[in-house]
Every structure is written in structure tokens, then in C-alpha cells.
Amino acid sequence: MSARVPNPPLSDEYLPGADISPYTGWTRADWTALADRMLLAADRYASPAKALITPPGAPGGYGTAIDGLEGFARTFLLAGFRVAGERGRDPLNLLERYASGVAAGTDPSSPERWTSPSEHGQAKVEAASIALILDMTRPWLWDRLGAGVQERVVNYLAQVVGDQDYPRTNWVWFRIVVEQFLASVGGPWSLEDMESDLAVHDSFVREGGWYSDGAERSYDHYCGWALHLYPILWSRMAGAKRLAAPRLPAYTEHLDRYLLDAVRLVGADGSPLIQGRSLTYRFAAAAPFWVGAFAETGALDPGLLRRAAGGIVKHFVDRGAPDEDGLLTLGWHHAWRPIAQNYSGTGSPYWAAKGMLGLALPADHPVWTSTEQPLPVEEADQLAVIAAPGWALSSTKADGVVRVYNHGTDHARPGDRTGDSPLYARLGYSTGTAPILLDEGWDAPLDQAVVLLDGAGNATHRSGFETLGVAALDGAAVLASRARCHWITPGAAGPDPDHGSGRHGEARDAAVVTTVSIVRGAWEVRCVYVDPSDAPGWSDVAALRIGGWPISAGEPPAATIGVSPASASAVGGGHTSTVVGVVGDVGFADESATSATAGVHRLEDATPLGEWTATPWLQTPPRAATWTIAALALNGGRVTPRVVLTGSERAPTVAITWPDGVTTSAPLPDLHLMSA
Template sequence: MTSEASALTDSDGAATRARLAALADRMLAAVRPYASPGHGRITLPGPEGGYGRAVDGLEGFVRTFLLAGFRLAGERGADPAHLAEFYARGLATGVDGAAPDRWVRMSEHGQAKVEAASLALVLDMTRPWIWDRLDALTQERLVEYLAECVGDTTYPRNNWVWFRIVVQTFLRSVGGPWSADDVADDLASHDAWFHADGWYADGDERAFDHYVGWAMHLYPALWARMQGAADLAAPRRQKDHERLDRFLQDAVTLVGADGSPLLQGRSLVYRFAAAAPFWVGALDEVPSLSPGLLRTAGASVVEHFTARGVPGDDGLLTTGWHGVWRPLAQLYSGTGSPYWASKGLLGLALPADHPVWTAPAEPLPVQAGDVLRAVAAPGWVVSGTRSDGVVRVVNHGTDHARVGDRTGDSPLYARLGYSTATSPWLDAASWTAPADGSVTLVGTRGEHDGEPTHRTGMTLLGAEVVDGVGVAASRAVAHWLVPDAAQVHHGSGRHGVATDAGTLTVVSLVRGAWEVRLARVDALADGVAPTDVRLRVSGWPVVDGDGPEGDGDRLDSRVEPLTAADGTKTGTDERVDAVPLGTPGSVSRAPWAETDVLPGTWFAAAVGLGRDLPARPVLVLDGDAAVVTWPDGTTTRSALPA
């Protein structure tokens, strides 16, 4: 790990930029053989996406056009690979209604609304080299194609509002139609999803994930620089700038020492798109993070994947994480979808003399020392350990739902733990029966025998760091769920018929590689007796054998009871090919501890994840407080909720 971390914090910014540029050029060259005769679609190999081949081809063109645009902008138009010529031909074909490889229109499929925003961004960013050189008919047709967004009220109320803002701003800049009311409404929606400390939710649910960085902060910064945006963006520029700066102070702590981003949230097949907010920070010249640190963070995330064979030998991105792993996809994921990873190379739009490439490198927070941080909006405690480079997040406030909902737990959002070295179980069973990173009531008889509960809709009780220990807590109405037959697989939990089991309060005390997890059954639901359920605490799933990166650096995952209770026992569950880490068919295991239910009584377990885990912490319950002696000898006292 030391040598890799050193490479990722290359002090020579020019060399880093050269590597990333070579990666971009390789990716762009690799897709050309899959272009249609008129270049309007780039349909990459692999199973057809959920939206069909025409959308796959549109995404393949537009998302690689995004990367081509960054290369052209960063080289100030220098174009030895003739990118402008290649993509200009595709632009003309895409908007030619008679062409067999024309683009799907926004009125035909909603996914075109997503892709239209990238078209508009790049056409603006590369205006002198592409737009200004298009013939008048193609310009006219592009305006007509993009104009379908004006007045369209069917845009989902989440990050998609930015697609309409960006497109209409470009249209405004070229004399096309646009609506000031549309832009004002979309900006108001964006602002309504702001929570605290620079964090936005992706809509009105508690959807905190990578979209905060690669959408909710990326688009405001790029939009403000578009021609036609100056007077619209001016009143909010300082606010957007300050919120980006504050968000990045948290985001940079979420990158592992090996460059891995957090394996949490939907659209993980976009991989190193997670680097985008760091390049946005450099573009926006945020004050709190130096250009050298932003370069380290952005480049580390990208090179985490290149060091693990991404893209493949053929230069193509696949649907997966390190290798191909189709279960990581959502319904909307097609063969061109992974190329939203292009956002992670936004730094290449900054020329070689920009400070992000010339400033001295700085190490990531977890490379420089241990990290302990509370992030209030999503209800997270972040713990990174320098000794093994792992960053962990203990989650009490994110579930891609609303307070009081009775839906299923999404493994991507509602687990208690996420990290840069592990993945939650994502096999089919894990969407209906939480078995890792959870506190559940497990039925012992009748229709719910062996069935664990869900916690989505929980109430966040707080997340903070007090006297050197991270403290987070939540309360949930634990419920069993019978899923509906028809589901929309966009990353959130399953919908269905819920049956309440009882109310659970869970507290996490975090320091280093260990979490002391305390769980209390406050009350059982009507008709549920203590003997009808057992209380279970489950831990981190880790790939059997070598560490998930295949480097022989084994991760250790433990759940060890800390309180004496009747009927307590421990065990380990295992799954085959349930995570996108390791090799195909890898076995992963998650430990657990369970006990008899005693309403009103705390049950506690030490939940650990790390390499060379130290001895477990020691807990003493003293009235309404938990007194913990940690492996380093520090003793802390934390109040417990009534």
C-alpha cells in the first residue's frame, strides 16, 4: 500500500496530467470502432441496457463526447486525434431525422434529457472548435433537438433539474428558445434539497451519495461558466462556491489511501466519476483545500481503477467496479452508461499551467493520519485509519427514503456501515433480507420465521464527535416486508406491504477500526412477543482469502458481544459472488451476534473492520452512559438516549 499511495500522490503534477491524458486518449480511441457509419451512435459491446440499443448508442456517443470536450478545452483546441472532426460528424448525423443512426429525442425517451445536458456543456466548452464550425443546418437542427426541454414538466425532481437548466442556458446563448420560469423553478428545487455543511440530497428523499459531488456541485460550477449564464448565476455564485468548499472538506476524507471511493449509493458503475468534485473544486478555486490536495484526491480515485485493470485490455469500460459485475447496474444502466466516468477526468479541461497541475502534492487525510469526523446531513461518522488506509462510514441517517416510510432497506443506502475496502452484499436476497451491516429483529416462528426486519424510515438522533469518539444514533420502527411483484430498480429499497415488529434504538460509538454498537428494543409491536424474535447485530462482509483487491492484505471483520445476555450466540453468514470485489465467484463472509430480546435493555457488540485489528474495546454500562476503554487505552464516556 505504501508504494501505491506514493505513486498516487505524485509530486510531479505534469506527470500525473500526462497519465490521465493518456488514459483519456486510450478510452476515446477504443470506442471509435463501435461508432455507427455516421458517428451518431457509439454502441459498445455487452448486454442491451434496460432502455434499449438506441439509448445505449446515444449514451456511448454523448458520454465519450464529454471526455473529448475536456481534452479539447484543456489543450486550448489542439487536436492531434481529430476529435472535433469525429464528433462534429456525429452531431450532424444525430440531429438528422432521416439518418438511420439519429439520436433518440427527448420526446421519445427521457434518457435523452440526461444526454442533452452533456451535449450542451461540451458545445459551450468547445464553442470555437466545434459549434462555431458546424454548418448552419446542423446548428439549426441541434437547437430544435435541444429545445424540446423548454416547458417540459416531466423532468424528475432530483439532479435532473440541472439537465434542463444547462440545456436552456446553451439555447439562450445561441439565440434559441428558453424559459426564465423553467430555470428559476429548477434552481429553487435544487436549493430546497440543501441540508447542511455543503450537502444536498438528490431530491426530497434522504438520498446522500456520489450524486452530491458529481451532479449537485458539478453542474452549478460548470453552468456558471457557460455563455448565457452570467446574469443568471451571479446572484448565487458566492453561495454555491461556499457550499462546494464546505462539502469538499468532508468529501476528501471519504477517499481511501488506495484511492478507492466509498462503495455506497447507486450508479457505482460510473466508477471514477467520483473524482469529479475534486476537479470542480480546483476549477472553482475553493479556499479550504489546496490545488495539490485536490489533484491528489482526483488522480487517486481515477488511478485506483487503472491500477486494477480499468479500462480492460480493449480500452473499454464495462458494467462493474474493477471488472465486469452486472448486478451493480441499475435498470437504466446500458453499455454506454459507464462513460459518465468521463466526469472523473474533468481535470483535463484545466490546462497544463493551471495550479492543480503545478502545485506541490499533498497527501489525502487518511494518508496523513487517522480521521474521525461527523457529517451531519447524511448522519455519518467517518473513521479512517492510517495504518491500513481504510475509510469507514457508520450510517444513521441515509436510506433513500423519508422519515416514517415503511419500505425495504436498500443495500446501497440503508446499511449501518460502508467503506472504501468493502461492499455491502448486493445479491438478490440482500434486497429483501438484510444480513450484513445491520441491526435487525429476526423472526423465530410463524410466517416471519428466520426473516430479518428493515429499518428504512428511521429517525436520525444525531451524529457528532465528542471527546475523541464518534457518536451517532437512530431510532426505527423495525418492520418485515412483503415486496410488491413489480419494482423499479433505481437503487432505492423495495416497495411492498410492511408489518411492524418493534421499535429499535441503535447507537454507534466509533474510534479507529472499531465501533461499539448498542441496540435496544424499546417496545415490540402488538402481537409480537419477546420469544417471537431475536435481536441480531451483523458486521462487514469481506471477501474470503486475500483482501478484496487481491493483494494478500487480508481484511478482518469481527462482531464480538460486549454485554452478557441470555441466549447470546455468534456466527458467520456467507454468500457467493455477492459483491463486486475479488474475483468472479468469490465467497464473502459477514459475522454476526444475536441474543434474546429483553425490551428496554441494551445489547452491545464490538464491530470491527481493518487489517491487523487491535484488541477489541471494553464496555461498561453505567446508568444512562456507555464507558468504553479503547485499544489505545483511552477511556470515553458517552450518554445514551433515553
Template sequence: MHVSEDRRTFIDNGRPRPDWLRDDWLRLADRMLAATHRHASPGHARIDLPGAEGGYGHDVDGLEGFARTFLLAGFRIAGARGTGVDELIDRYATGLATGTDPSSPERWTRLTEHSQAKVEAASIALILDLTRPWLWDHLDPRVRERIVDYLSPVVGDDTYPRINWVWFRLVVQTFLRSVGGPWSAAEIEADLAAHDSFRRAGGWLADGPSRAFDHYSGWALQLYPFLWARMSGAAELAAGRLERYTDDLDRYLLDALALVGGDGSPLLQGRSLIYRFAAAAPFWAGVLAEVPSTPVGQLRHAADRVVRHFVERGAPDAAGLLSVGWHGPWPRLAQSYSGPGSPYWASKGLLGIALPAEHPVWTAPAEPLPIERGDVLRAVPAPGWLISGTRADGIVRVINHGTDHGFEGRARADSPLYARLGYSTATAPVLDEPGWTAPVDQSVVLVDGAGNTTHRTGMRTLFVRAEGSVGLAGSAGPVHWVRADDSGPDHGEGRAGTVRPAGRITVVSLVRGPFEVRLARVDEAVPDVARLRIGGWPGPLSRLTAILPSASESGFATHDDAGPLENPVRVPWIDHQVQVGAWTATLVTLSAEPPANPHCHVELDEDVRVTWPDGVTTRHHLTVPSQP
């Protein structure tokens, strides 16, 4: 891919590919809104979308359908400045009146009845503020009173989880404050302080106190501060904070841009992936914040590539609807809180339509993504990631030595969405039942005589850095077998269960382009351990080659209906005999084109010398703790 002289048209596989114009974005929004309107209840308070009932029940599903499409409708109304969207305004005004009417059979689930209503209330409050001159100001005073009554239980409610949910309480209380409703200065300060506690190196934000790094950092924690700061009456509350929020977003976006694949795919990692092109939201947040380090043309182009990745692959579908899935329907990608309306958080990826036609983002020259310029290598200390992208095939890979949705030293089962050693824009982690209970893909595990594989959640990050063209990262710690208990809710983290210690493993990755030299050392092993297994990337683009010592056995694990990209999913693995204190080395490759030479050479003494498949030799000194 390259950029033509007009700086707006990208050439993809020999074909001109201009960025969408604003009218193209509006057509997508209008198509989605028209499709969902066909599933509205008579009083427009609920949008009951097709699909299996969500884990929270039909009433919550209907509220979610209203609130999340209200986000998109609000962006559309605000961008039009209320002109030419009268029908849209009327529909949602009717829905607001009906949903807050306690006597209506379509009444909304209240905040005191189900916690999910707290999430949806934030979308309602945010859009009521954003569209205030065209919607709120024209509502019947009795309806406005009912809305305030509906939202008011947020005040004094200390049950909001201390994760991205703090922004739901912040947004609602800020709106209530602006319309003379109840609010608490102390609770607003507490929620802002909670957000500050999520801050990590490089502008990253963890979704709570655990090592939970995923798309929520961008589509929630980096987005809401800027939507909130623009709310009526928020300027005083945001004073002294907005500069810090902008700096965090500015630095975070340098990594987020590098995580977009050449085909526009976001990284397939973390929970709530059914929100799809919500992954474009932080780029629009960067436009709102006027971040200094990234041109608006690049931010718009990134959002364009992410949204169109899905649109061109069937999401929305022929009926204009978003299913529970990735490109197409794949229900297993949902969490227990997901319902048929949940995917419409994807509306956040269309935030740009709230910007008027005269905004410079719509005429700024397109600037290429990092992977459209060349190969990418970035070390990201906060999540413990090495980002390696190759322009030739457009694949972005993340080698993970720091994220597990857990805490250092606290053992539980691995989540395939967080704890694998690698994620990419071209592969999905194995998500069938064995994917949760018996890790193989992108893993280094100990295997007992019965074939049980270990989990690594609780490991310690050793280092994450780049040296020239090579990225280096390492992690170490106890590994354990887990008899998992799957009776709890699925919020994306690994399952709790009965833990049985298996030993200790140190893993070091040296990454260059599509190649990873994975060094693994068993530091301790209990007698039950039979072998050491190295698992590669899932899917047809994966290759795994033993370097030292020679493997005792190798093969493929085949999983049916285990991912949204292909079926079945095949994962290569290599087994080694366990030699405590000895290193193994494996070449792990993910590439759309098979390398001309699929081998490399590694020498290990005080330093590591690697002769890569292209013949280049690099040398690195690793500070790795000796075995206990």
C-alpha cells in the same frame, strides 16, 4: 504512506509514487477515446459498446455511448484549445450531423421519445458550449438548426424529476438561450429553486427531497453549478448564486476528501457505482471554483488517487474500455437504467484535462489526503454519518445513522446501497437478492421464527457528533418486515411492498478508529419476534464480538456472487434473546490487521464507559429517548 521532500511524490509501501503529470491524464483520455471509437457506427452518431443491452434498449445505449464519450472528447478538445485534435473534432462533428438527421438510420432517440435522452442531451449541450470556437462555430448552419430542434423539447417539459435532473434542463436551456433558441426564464428559475431546496447542513446536497446522500452530491449537484456558470451567457443567470455555490462546495469538499481511502478507493455506497472515477469530479469542481479551504495541489492529488485506483486495478480494461462493474465487470452493480455506455459518466473524473497546461493545478505541490496524514474522525450531520479513517490500513469507514433514500416515518424495504449501518472503502454491501430482502450485513434486526429479518428505513436520527477521539451517533424508530415487490424500476432505493410491523429499536454507535461499540435496545417487539441479530461488516476484514450480554448464538451468512470485491462474501452475525428495554453491546471491527486485544469493556448506567481494545477508557453521556 508519507510525502517526500519535493511535496509531489508520495511513498507507498516503500515505493515512490508521484502524482500523474498532465500528459499522463491525456494518455488515459486518448486511450479511452480510441477504444470507444472502434465501436462507433458508420456515421459516428452512436457508440455501441460491447455488453448486454441496457434496460432502455439498443437505441438509447448508442446515444448514451456518444454523449458520455463526448464529455471526455470535449474536455480533451477544450484543454488543447482545439490544437492537434482535428480528428477528434471531425468525428464528433460528423456524429452530431448524423444523430440529428431525422432520415438517418443512426438518428438519436429524441427527448420526446425516451426520458433518458434528456440526460444525454445535457452532456451534448454542455460540450457544444465548452468547445464552441472549435466545433459549434464550424458546423454547417443546417446542422446547428437540427441540433437546436433536437434540444428544444426541453422547454415546457415539466416531467423532469426534481432531483439532480433539474441541471439537465438548466444546462440545455442555457445553451439554447446562447444560440438564439427557445428557453424559459421561469423554468430556469424553477430549476435553480429546486437545487436550492436540496441544500443541507455542511454544504451537502440531497438528491431530491428524500434522505438520498451519495456520490451524486459530488459528481452531479456540486459539479454542474460550476460547469453551468462558465457557459456562454450564464453569468447573468448565475449572478448572486455563485458565491453560495462556492461556499457549499468548499465545505462539502472537507468531508469528500476525508471519504477517499488510502488506496484511492471511493466509498462503496449509493447508486450508479459503475461510474467509478466520476467520484473525482467534485475535486476538479473545487479547482474550477477556486475554493478557499483546500489547496489545488490537494484537490488534484485526490482526483489522481481516485482515478488511478481504478486504472491500476483494470478499469479501463486491456482493450481500453469500461465495463459495467467496479474494478472489473460485475453486472449486478448496475441499476435498471444502466447500459454498456453508462459507465462513461466516469469521464467527469477527467474534467481536469479541460484545464490548459499552464494552469497552476498542474504544477502545484501535492498535498496529502486526510487519511495520508493520520487517522480521521468527522461527524457529518446532513447524511447522519460518522467518518472514521485509519492511516495504518488506509480504510475509511462510514457509520450511518441518517441515510436510507427514504423519509422519516415512511416504511419500506431497506436498500443495501443506502440503509446499512456502515459503508467503507474496503467493503461492498451485500447485493444479491437476500441483500435486498433480508438484511444481515451491517444491520441490527429482529428475526421471526421463520428467519425473516426486519428493515429500518424510516428511522429517526438522534444525534451525530464527535467527542475527542470518539464519534457518537444514534438512530431509532419502528422496524418492519417487508414482503417486497420487485416489479418496479431499480433506481437504487429500497423496494416497496407489504409492510408488517415488528417493533421498535434504538441503536447507538460509539466509534474509535477501526472499532465501533454498537449498542442496541429493543423498545417494543410483537409476539412473532424470536431474537435480536447484530450483523457485522461483509468480508474477511470483519470481526464481531459480543460484550454484553453474552450471545446465545453466532455464525456467518455466506453469499455467492454478492459483491464486486470478493466471492463468496461472508458476514458475521450474533444473536441475542429479546429483552425489551435492555441494552446489548457488540464490538464491531473492520481492520486489515487483527487487533492484539479483540475485546473491550462497556459499563452502562447514566453514562457509557468504554475501555477500548488498546486500553484507553472514554466516558460519554448519551441523550437517548427512553423506550416508549
């Protein structure tokens, strides 16, 4: 098992200036070579009859049996795409191997039998992948299985029918897909199940083609790689037309609108936004672009769909994923287990196969024959409001980085009093930075956070906040939210938190904090107002802290700290993070400037992007009923915005002159009215 799989070289067919892939340089041959390399590598860890594929490493939270089932089902996705796109041509005999695995996995007497859906919830997820590919490769695999094996497959999958223990999240699609396949082969299925699950999916629809992954404010890559993917693929399954046809126009309309946002979220280097759970699925983030090709979207040119998908996959391939042995490990560019949730095992990363869905489309499809088009960030700076998740997007062509400012997503409900999840509740995410994911990042928010500190340095959390607005204004975007900030005593109450939400515990209120972000280009002007009314913990508040972008690098980032005005910056990994008291009439530059302090917080092995991470911060004594204003940037340059607070106490306005000379005047919320 220790011998390495030969790594087939990627295609050398690309000729500069002549190829249809001027941005990635990848032809379809590069994609097929990558798929074959991954499949051959995974096969080295298959059980004798091929039913379980268990890549090396410590078992996941659900145990080795689930790891092996995931390894089979998720690589089966890739094998199925590979063969379907070749119209059944299978030079590696992939389907023969997977047919053997299906026969052994569904045999109750086999030592390689699969954990069943009635035994473990995760098997419901994997059953959907198996059913999807059995349908997609039907003439070459399912139709050639013996009657006994087919019967065992039906018996295995039929355990989902009528099962009420499906989370009301993207999981509803796992039952829809399985029951659709069962119906197509004469197995048991339930129209009531299907219609109920489809109705739940419809309840997730949000503005602008977005879906929330459940009732919480859960916006992440699952919107694209699950909630947009399955409706389109389901509609193409055998026998799905009767239920799918009346719904497909809405699904396609939602997808078209979502893709306009999704393509703006891809960095020029191909990095997807580093936000949300299950990031170890990596280039599964490319899936919605291939889904757009399947749906024949009119929103994006086929060449742009391939450019976006190819940029994402190539981003990881160029940086070590798959690794030198051809395996996808738990990590990001390289193995980094802290990125995983407790449900993640050694087979889990192969959901990345969804990012190679385009291989299921034949070589003569327009998505493969059209010339790549540039990403939005490669053409010009971008500024957009994304209403559903409460985001403003600001990307800059000069560095190719996409930034998202967040006042609407926390993987919680309004009024919840949990801890902040660094994956969801930070004020900013980007394609060039990653949130701090060590325990400190969960328990003591610092990066891209506004917190109140007690005398011992314990930081508050903001989950459960109220979104006040997200809008475009005067060449900028303005976002605002209001939080009853609270300290959390971790572990004092609540369930296991490791499905993305923040940690539970006993909550104690510190104060109501209103935060307004005004963004343009690489800069954000962050305005903070603290209201201690009805907050029993206010007497314990010792400081207000504003944290900036976390910079990760292989070497400790260089730090610079200024005094007048208070400022701090960190430089490393090709990026610069800056936090500065604004030069103007308010904020850290007013009469409290002498009491403001700045610094850079350093951590080791805190993100998957580098061994060292540095986060600049500003801190001032707490000031009740007063606006505190700072400017923050990721690669913002030396010229900082100039900010002046005008108007009355009841109706203040922030006037900002940006480094490019553009001026924005943004009214701040009337906190007196809101408190009434």
C-alpha cells in the same frame, strides 16, 4: 470489431523524488494517454456516421438506442475536456468525429438519429452533456457546424423547454444546462424554467455544504459529481452570468465546505466510498475535486485536489478499469453487472468521464503545476461528524481505510416503510468493503445491520427510521437512530425499486429498535434496545441479530468463531472483520451469554470486490426493554474495547475503554421518555 486498440503506454516521465506527483506518480501526460486510449477504444463501436457509440454487452433496461446515445454523449464529455484543455489542439481529430455524429444524430431521416428528449427521459440527461460540450468547445466545433446542422441541434434540444416531466432531483440541471446553451445561440428557452429549476436546486441545500438528491434522504456521490459539478460549470457557460453571478458565491461556499468532507472520504489506495447508486460510474467520484479547481477553491491546496482526483482514477486503472480492450464495462474494478441499476446500459459507465474533467484545464493551471499533497488518511487517523447525511467518518492511517457509520441516510423519508437498500440503509460503509448486492442483500439485511428475525429466519428492515443525533464526544463519535423495524413481503406493493431505494411490499411491524453507534478508530460499540410496544409482530420475533462488515476476497475468507464471549471474525482480501460480545458487565457477556451464538455467513459473487464474501454475526434471543451491546471492527486488531453500562435504568451511560487506552462515556437515550 474484434481487433484490440493498441494501449498507449502511460508516461514514463515520473522520476521518484523529482516529480510533482510523489503519491500517484502521474503527470498530465498520463491523463491524456488514458483519455486517448478510452476514446479510441470507444470509437471502435461507433456507428458509420459516429452518432451512436454502443459498447458490447447485453442492452440496458432502456434498450440499445439509449445505450448508443449514452455512449456518444458521455464519451463526448471526455473528448470535449481533452480538446478544451489543449485550447483546440486536436491531434486525434476527435471533434471531426463528434461533429459527424451530431449531424447524423439530429437528422430525423438518418438511421442513426438520436432518441429525442420528447421520446424518452434518458435523452434529457444526455442532451445536457451534448450541450455542455458544444458550449465548452464552441470555437472549434459549434461555430464550424453548418447552419442546417446548427438548426437541427437547436430543434433537438428545444424539446426540453417547458417540459414539466423532469424529476425534482439532480435532473433539474439537465434542463438548466440545455436551456442555457439554447439561449446563447438564439434558440428558444424559458426564464421561468430556469428560475424554477434553480429554486429546486436550492431546496436541496443541507448543512455543511451537502446536497440531498431530492426530497428523500438521498446522500451519495451525486452530491459531488452532479449537484456541485453543474452549478460551477453552468456559471462558466456563455451568457450565464446574469443568472449565475448572484448565486455563484453561495455555490462556491457550499463547494468549499463539501470538499473538506469529500477529501476525507477517499481511501489511501484511492478507492472512493462504496455507497450509493450508479457506482458503475466509478471515477466520476473524482469530479468534485476538479470542480474545486475550476472554482479556484480556497478549501484545499491545488496539489491536494489533483492527489485526490488522481488517486481515485488510478485506483481503477491499476485494477482493470478500463479493461484490456480500453473499455469501461458495467462493473467496478472488473465487469460485474449486479452493481448496475436498471437504467444502466453499456454506454452508461462513461459518466466516469467527469472524473477526468481536469483535462479541460490547461497544463499551466495550478492544479497541474502544484505538488501533490497527502490525503488526510495518509497523514493521520481521522474522526469527523458529517451532519447532513447523518454520518460519522473514522479512518485509520495504518490500513488507509475510510469507514462511515450511518444513522441518517436511507434513500427514503422518515416514516416510510420500505425495504432497506443495501446501497444506502446499512449502518456502515467503507472504502475497503462493499455491501451485499445480490437479492439476499435487498430482501434479508445482514451485513452492517441490526435486525429482528422471525422463526423462519426472515429479517426486518429499518428504512424510514428517525435520526436521534450525530455528535462528537470524548474522542469518539456517537450516532443514534430509532426505527420501527418491519418485515417486508417483497413485490406486494409499490413501484419498480431499482433507482436506489429499497424494495416495496406489504410491511408488518416487529418492534421499535433503537441503535446507538459509538466509534473510534477501527472499532464501533453498537448498543441496541428493543421496545415491543404496539408492535403486532413481536410474538413472531425469535432472535436479535447484529451483522458486521462484509469481507470480500478471491478465496473464501478464513473464519473464527468464539463462545465465551460469543464472537466471530472473517479474514480475507487484506481485511479482518470482527464482531464480539463486549468484555464487561452487559451485552453478550452478561447472564444471556450462554444463549448467544455467533457465526460467519458466506456468499459467492455477492459484491464486486471478490468471488467470496464473509460476514460475521452475533445472535441472541430477543430481550425487550434491555440494552444489548457488541463491539465490531474492520481491521481492529486483537484488543477489543472494554464496555461497562453504568447509571440508572432511566439514564444509562456506556463507559468505553478503547484499545488505545482512551475512555469515552456516552449517555444512552432515555427510552422511557421517548416512548411517553
